[in-house]
Amino acid sequence: MVEEQVAIALGAVTRWRDLQLAIKGFSGEPGASYAKVIVRKGDDSQLVRLELGATAEVSEGVSIRLDEVPPPSRPEDGPAPTGRGRVLVTVRAVGEGGAR
Numbered sequence: 001m002v003e004e005q006v007a008i009a010l011g012a013v014t015r016w017r018d019l020q021l022a023i024k025g026f027s028g029e030p031g032a033s034y035a036k037v038i039v040r041k042g043d044d045s046q047l048v049r050l051e052l053g054a055t056a057e058v059s060e061g062v063s064i065r066l067d068e069v070p071p072p073s074r075p076e077d078g079p080a081p082t083g084r085g086r087v088l089v090t091v092r093a094v095g096e097g098g099a100r
Contacts, residue, residue: 003092010085023087028069035069035087061094
């Protein structure tokens with residue numbers, strides 16, 4: 001089994017092995033954090049909505065877990081800190097012939 005944390009920059013496509021990951025939308029509100037992740041493999045793509053800490057299978061033997069979303073922006077907070085424009089997910093892949 002391979003497990004790797006991946007940062008998906010907002011507005012960009014991030015590659016992980018044969019997957020392409022992108023963020024469609026997210027919320028960093030406390031108690032209601034989620035992200036909508038577009039997962040593309042070849043010609044197939046799907047939109048997965050993940051709550052913070054939740055895991056979803058995105059293809060056979062591959063799952064993603066939502067680890068972190070940017071906090072909500074507020075005008076009184078000033079400019080966004082560096083690294084704010086990304087969502088962190090953990091991608092887990094089971095090796096060929098392995099159990100899920």
